[in-house]
Amino acid sequence: MLPEELVKLFKEAFGKEPICEDPSQGICILKENGYISVREKGRLIAQFEDNESDYGFVLQYYAKKAGLFTxxxxxxxxxxxxxxxxxxxxxxxxxxxxxxxxxxxxxxxxxxxxxxxxxxxxxxxxxxxxxxxxxxxxxxxxxxxxxxxxxxxxxxxxxxxxxxxxxxxxxxxxxxxxxxxxxxxxxxxxxxxxxxxxxxxxxxxxxxxxxxxxxxxxxxxxxxxxxxxxxxxxxxxxxxxxxxxxxxxxxxxxxxxxxxxxxxxxxxxx
The missing domain is CATH 1.10.3210.10 (Hypothetical protein af1432)
Incomplete structure (x- = not known):
């Protein structure tokens, strides 16, 4: 489960929950093994340490990969x-x-x-x-x-x-x-x-x-x-x-x- 603060920032930035309907097809952001991961069609493309100070950078990276705007x-x-x-x-x-x-x-x-x-x-x-x-x-x-x-x-x-x-x-x-x-x-x-x-x-x-x-x-x-x-x-x-x-x-x-x-x-x- 993603950190509560990251979920809050995600909803403020993109107007929706950070839910990946189909992990094998879309861009997903999730927490795994203590890290914040970004996966594309199930493939790991980026991994970040779980630091609140870095959440803005994580969301910017996610937005570019997912075609979203901050x-x-x-x-x-x-x-x-x-x-x-x-x-x-x-x-x-x-x-x-x-x-x-x-x-x-x-x-x-x-x-x-x-x-x-x-x-x-x-x-x-x-x-x-x-x-x-x-x-x-x-x-x-x-x-x-x-x-x-x-x-x-x-x-x-x-x-x-x-x-x-x-x-x-x-x-x-x-x-x-x-x-x-x-x-x-x-x-x-x-x-x-x-x-x-x-x-x-x-x-x-x-x-x-x-x-x-x-x-x-x-x-x-x-x-x-x-x-x-x-x-x-x-x-x-x-x-x-x-x-x-x-x-x-x-x-x-x-x-x-x-x-x-x-x-x-x-x-x-x-």
């Missing part, structure tokens, strides 16, 4: 994420209601996740991924700021923004969980996207969702050099998303999205 990590993540989101929103064009592209995509993500019946923590997670999906465009904006040919600069470097976003998010490990979405939201279901030519379910799930939401918001709010020379109506955008299912977009997610805009946004589907 309270300090959470604060750092929230601070860095908020900083990036503020910069992103400031560099984007506002619509008539004062919202930017990333804000609208984040709102769509939140609504879509709730429509799918996700628990609130997962809804928030997808929303945060949506807010950061275009973080790499900050680099392009900086290039354009000092360029006499701003549009040409944007067109030349547009496909770099997922890679640049990946670089930005390496600033702290608490942001690494957003990298798959940022890097891969322009991949295509048929493997012809960028930057890594991922195909089908090789593309991270959140990135596949954001790809659809990103397209829908982009073509219904401003002229896009990527897609068309005129703004589409929601009906036209949905029709095009259906046409792009299986080439650009995950067909199953397209079906879910079409039902979502019909039921929630009252977009008529022909």
């Amino acid at each position: 309270p300090q990590d959470k604060e750092i993540e929230e601070l860095l994420r908020s900083l990036f989101v503020n910069i992103i929103v400031l560099t984007e064009v506002e619509d008539k209601n004062g919202f930017s592209h990333s804000q609208r995509v984040a709102k769509l993500a939140e609504e879509f996740a709730r429509y799918l019946g996700w628990e609130e923590s997962k809804v928030e997670e997808l929303r945060n991924h949506a807010f950061l999906h275009d973080v790499g465009k900050i680099a392009i904006e900086q290039l354009m700021l000092y360029s006499p040919t701003r549009i040409r600069t944007f067109e030349t470097h547009y496909e770099d923004h997922p890679t640049m976003g990946t670089i930005y998010l390496t600033i702290h490990e608490s942001l690494w969980k957003y990298i798959p979405t940022v890097r891969h939201h322009h991949e295509r279901w048929d493997g012809k996207g960028f930057p890594d030519k991922l195909k089908g379910e090789e593309i991270p799930y959140f990135a596949r969702i954001i790809a659809i939401l990103n397209y829908y918001d982009e073509v219904t709010n401003f002229v896009s050099a990527d897609w068309d020379s005129e703004i589409k109506t929601p009906q036209q955008a949905v029709r095009e998303i259906k046409n792009l299912a299986g080439t650009f977009f995950d067909p199953k997610l397209v079906e879910q999205f079409v039902r979502f805009v019909k039921d929630v946004h009252k977009v008529s589907i022909e």
Whole structure:
């Protein structure tokens, strides 16, 4: 049995009991032979002397191995994420209601996740991924700021923004969980996207969702050099998303999205 003080600190840090449901599969923390042990899939990966002064270090080690955050990590993540989101929103064009592209995509993500019946923590997670999906465009904006040919600069470097976003998010490990979405939201279901030519379910799930939401918001709010020379109506955008299912977009997610805009946004589907 783990020491009472360690259990208390664990619950304060992670909001749950230090119970390993299946020792052969997960990361376990336990007391054995007078030591605090950490086991991964039953294999001993670390062992610490049972000293209260070292419990903080033990929990930090456990958190990294288990993919959890300590309270300090959470604060750092929230601070860095908020900083990036503020910069992103400031560099984007506002619509008539004062919202930017990333804000609208984040709102769509939140609504879509709730429509799918996700628990609130997962809804928030997808929303945060949506807010950061275009973080790499900050680099392009900086290039354009000092360029006499701003549009040409944007067109030349547009496909770099997922890679640049990946670089930005390496600033702290608490942001690494957003990298798959940022890097891969322009991949295509048929493997012809960028930057890594991922195909089908090789593309991270959140990135596949954001790809659809990103397209829908982009073509219904401003002229896009990527897609068309005129703004589409929601009906036209949905029709095009259906046409792009299986080439650009995950067909199953397209079906879910079409039902979502019909039921929630009252977009008529022909």
